Amino acid sequence: MRNDPANQEPTGPVLAADGTPLKKSLSRALRRQKMRALLLIAPLLAFVFITFVIPIASMLFRSVENDIVANTLPETVVAIASWDGTTGELPDEEVYAAFARDMIAAVAEKKHTRLGSRLNYELSGISSMFRQSGRKMKRWDPVEDAPFKEKLIDLHDGWGDVSTWAIIQTYSAPYTSGYFLTAIDMQLTPEGVTMQPEDKRILIRLFWRTLVMSLVITGSCILLGYPVAWLLANLPASKANLLMILVLLPFWTSLLVRTSAWKVMLQQQGVINDVLVWAGLVADDARLIMINNQFGTILAMTHILLPFMILPMYSVMQTIQPSYLRAAKSLGATNWTAFWRVYFPQSVPGIGAGSILVFILSIGYYITPEIVGGTKGVFISNRIAYHISSSLNWGLAAALGTILLAVVLLLYWAYDRIVGIDNVKLGG
Amino acid sequence: MKITNLIATTASCALVAGSALADDMTIVSWGGAYSASQQNAYHTPYTEKTGVNIINDESSAEAVAKLRAMNEAGNVTWDVVDVVASDAIRLCDEGLAMEIDADTMLADAPDGTKASEDFGDLLVSDCFIPQIVYSTTFGYRTDLVGDTPPTSICAVFDTEAYPGKRSLEKRPINNMEWALICDGVAKDEVYDVLGTPEGQQQALDKLATIKDDVIWWSAGADTPQLLADGEVVMGSTYNGRLFSVIEEQKQPVAMLWDAQVFDLDGWIIPAGLSEERKARALDYIMFATDTQRLADQAKYISYGPARKSSAPLVGKHAELGIDMAPHMPTDPENAKNTFLYNYEFWADYRDDIDAKFQAWLAK
Structure with a gap:
């Protein structure tokens, strides 16, 4: 190269035939080629992305997603946050009233049984509590029927059980590690993270x-x-x-x-x-x-x-x-x-x-x-x-x-x- | 020219398919002899009457998961789905099935009895239209049990009197109840006991006494095959499967009608159908669950009709010509000692007990 008479000027970058620096011109040509290649595989990429990446990612996302509690019981989640379940005392009327209002709204939209099945994964028996209570609460009025605490406990003794409220409180966050813990034979309880009982570890x-x-x-x-x-x-x-x-x-x-x-x-x-x-x-x-x-x-x-x-x-x-x-x-x-x-x-x-x-x-x-x-x-x-x-x-x-x-x-x-x-x- | 032709043909095909779709209705069921009985008793007469073309989809086993996926995708392609009662309860809870008002949406009995009364207690969920009563019960090899064929469910747990393998379903439901009954728990207390951890352990301990002699099945066809091959001496399965082993295949097998567990199978209509499809699905349901139609199905398969008013109309088997009434799980002779399945209990405890059961199995 150095001895080539056409290339005698050592200063400045190497130029292409049209006067642009060779490096630039080359990268432009390469970019065009890359674009063309990308366009050629674009349908495949889009296909893989839509039919493979998105569904799998959204499925994997479910492993932490837990917004159903907060969405179905928005007022309860706020009211119960300050309750301390470790004292063994039931939450006060405020929580029950918020819960009743949430439930009456959820029953109208038929969302309460879904929440029941969700919480039933954590505490067996909640599913039928929501189903049975929902049938009767359909006819309740959020204002006239107050106060609710005793009424709810009358409806089903489960509402008078501290563990029910503790589970609702524990699982009120929009994201949970509960599923992952269950997947490795542990569990997220109101008392913290513990191992599953011996007879459920599999x-x-x-x-x-x-x-x-x-x-x-x-x-x-x-x-x-x-x-x-x-x-x-x-x-x-x-x-x-x-x-x-x-x-x-x-x-x-x-x-x-x-x-x-x-x-x-x-x-x-x-x-x-x-x-x-x-x-x-x-x-x-x-x-x-x-x-x-x-x-x-x-x-x-x-x-x-x-x-x-x-x-x-x-x-x-x-x-x-x-x-x-x-x-x-x-x-x-x-x-x-x-x-x-x-x-x-x-x-x-x-x-x-x-x-x-x-x-x-x-x-x-x-x-x-x-x-x-x-x-x-x-x-x-x-x-x-x-x-x-x-x-x-x-x-x-x-x-x-x-x-x-x-x-x-x-x-x-x-x-x-x-x-x-x-x-x-x-x-x- | 060729390409234009091709496009034209494709387009017209698509048009034809599109217009045909409007008169098509997808009905989901279990396949096999069961779907065939529905085809004969319901689908064919309905197509003759209305001209609606019925497409059979054999996905009932995965219906719950698929319906949820369809519902989330906002594209429900099924019109009517055949599911067992416990699945119907789950679908109803999840808001995936439409609520049914029995008295306005289902046909009255011929004598004018309201549908809600005619079906009675079998309407176990707000979304469920019962169709048949089946039972899970035991069949045994007549040539392997000696001179004293078993008459009680507890023969299953008696490996001394009846040596050999037994087949049980690979899930806690039914097995836990049978174990408790044979461990001395009174029938009406079974679910109270099973609701406690001690009761669950008691049931598992009883099952543990025969664990080494059990082949666990997961498909309904397993026990009939195991019985036919002489691989097991007795095994649980659906009574209709045993009927076909005994009467159609003439195997040396007999029924053990003791502590049989009644269960229901029926229709649900998925939530979220368009008004037009919903109306058509309801029209089909009205037709297919009336007294005569339910009785007709029993001509093809040995499951009992869910309406009280259908029972007297049950006739002979369409091909074998034998009287079907004595083969119905609901026949008084067979139903002397039945066990009532508690749907609410299992809806609550299924996952919890299943985890324990599977952990116990894997030990």
């Missing part, structure tokens, strides 16, 4: 079980999938294609069919036990229990997720040159050394990709554990499904989901630190 256990079993499933997928993927990559094309179809066939079969098939195979009067009894390996009255427990879940899920392990491994192994192995052997390596020192390290990206896929899929599974898991094989996602569809406690479901997401991200980060995410390949 969620931590389920989180732990989900993680451990997902790891076991991932591990058994690696063990079973690796030789298959190796065969697929090394057999002659015609045989490899046949094998490929065998791998893909279950992949295309309905999940429910495959899970139910395992049921037929594994149950005590099932195919495997029948064969074992027939062959005399197992006594008729001591048939093996292989389903409705952890074993059943691990077996069925390993089978279902196996293709997700084999396919990435296969696509990575396909790119490994067989000549490397031959070279290693010609340099004096044994079969094992050639495999372990030369072949295996090259196939690690496939294992990594497959493991991440299988692990993340299995952590969120719930149909299969529900059907074959019995009592010891269910996952945390079964509880999430229960709270989404049966108990309608979406706040708790969202908190559980958020924790699960955080755990997955944490494990992903750890994976990146240990193995390196660049070391993952989904294809050659």
